[in-house]
Amino acid sequence: MEKQQVGSLRFQIDFSQPLHEQILDQVRSAIAKGEIGLGEKMPSVRELAQELRMNPNTVMRAYQELERDGLTEKRRGQGTFVTSSPERVQVFRTDLAAKYIDAFLAQMSSLGLTWTDVKAYIQQNHTSDKGGDRS
Amino acid sequence: MEKQQVGSLRFQIDFSQPLHEQILDQVRSAIAKGEIGLGEKMPSVRELAQELRMNPNTVMRAYQELERDGLTEKRRGQGTFVTSSPERVQVFRTDLAAKYIDAFLAQMSSLGLTWTDVKAYIQQNHTSDKGGDRS
Amino acid sequence: MEKQQVGSLRFQIDFSQPLHEQILDQVRSAIAKGEIGLGEKMPSVRELAQELRMNPNTVMRAYQELERDGLTEKRRGQGTFVTSSPERVQVFRTDLAAKYIDAFLAQMSSLGLTWTDVKAYIQQNHTSDKGGDRS
Amino acid sequence: MEKQQVGSLRFQIDFSQPLHEQILDQVRSAIAKGEIGLGEKMPSVRELAQELRMNPNTVMRAYQELERDGLTEKRRGQGTFVTSSPERVQVFRTDLAAKYIDAFLAQMSSLGLTWTDVKAYIQQNHTSDKGGDRS
DNA sequence: GTGGTCTAGACCACG
């Protein structure tokens, strides 16, 4: 468990998974949760690469995808900034969540589990993670 | 959407994802759901490879993982058979489901969504998939 | 655990291992332990094959190896018999044991374990199997 | 007897046994004995394949099993490394040894030999391999 | 016929 703080971002990387995806996920998560503020400056590609001991190309790829998602913007000569639009973040967040949820339900269904089964499991094993699961 | 029936198994393959994983998933799913009976003979490596138009090695790889999971048994010179033990299937199924569920919850949490949010979303968008989701 | 009794022999087969080797081992073991008497008649190839639901070729191969080892003899028109010579059994038994023991020690050594380590393990975990392991 | 040194690993291969198993065994042994250090980089799949004059797929297969055993980790684009966790190695080593020992005892027992018999044999024939076998 | 091993060589994603 190697956690690293870079600016207002916290990273925890694991070499058994594509590195650029992990950066992407963790930055997305930080934005979604408001851990990095809207309009805030991101670490530069080089800085982040150095801190995380990665190839700059790897970081660059993650940044490009963040921009494609509309979560960040490049300003020439200044660096990369988190978008200032809360709507963008919100839309992105719900879209992504919807995608994940759908995939998850398909997965459960492929194991022959119903939504009731899943809720039962979560209630038993994740009572601390719950958010009011009074079924 | 190219669906193919091979013995009691149905396959639908998509070339943008590792082929052996797809075979693995679909056979697992068929076993978990009881679509192929316990103790039943699987299609032979060569037969399945021919039907799905892929290389025998690719099918073999999937079959090896199935055996590692304890879902199938090989009988030398006779073929590959689904395990006859319902417990194995059950244990496997719940273990795998637990793994998926935990990963899913971590994912949701990383997007800043609570379990209540998720349940609300599912109730709205998946009323047909439900299994009594009266929260 | 499917055990089968055939004449004075008991078989327990497992499909994840060459069948002829299993027959071989189990007959050898029965002779070494005196469970089948010297000079006694073995089940015929066909009879055994039928009982164990195997291909006669598989049984035949095991029988050929038994004869090569000098543990059985064929008598034309009468069938296969366990050797009547106790010396043969004894020599065979110690030779085979020596081979196994040497291989085992090499194996342990390749894991970096000394003979003392092995004895310690066995003393702890196999006190019922011991035969006077006062170290 | 063709011995080959590759980095800090020494290989001796024999074509009458599955090649990937031999690689597996010899690397395992090297890790268990500490001949290759924890966290150290393994030869790359291609490099080892070339040195041992075998197909990269064969080496890859061995490497995959090593990883499944938790003895190595792959870092994408960087290579394969021995695990840095001594506990993993230790657990693996004792588990494997236990498996071998149990199988060995079953084998001896099937030949009608007691543990005392075995110890006597070893004392006579392996006085150099001993590690203090004062029984 | 079955599964198991191996080779040769292609193409891909990742860093």
Next chain:
DNA sequence: GTGGTCTAGACCACA
């Protein structure tokens, strides 16, 4: 450069 996936096709042991 690294590992990962896939194909085509050979040869083997086993039943």
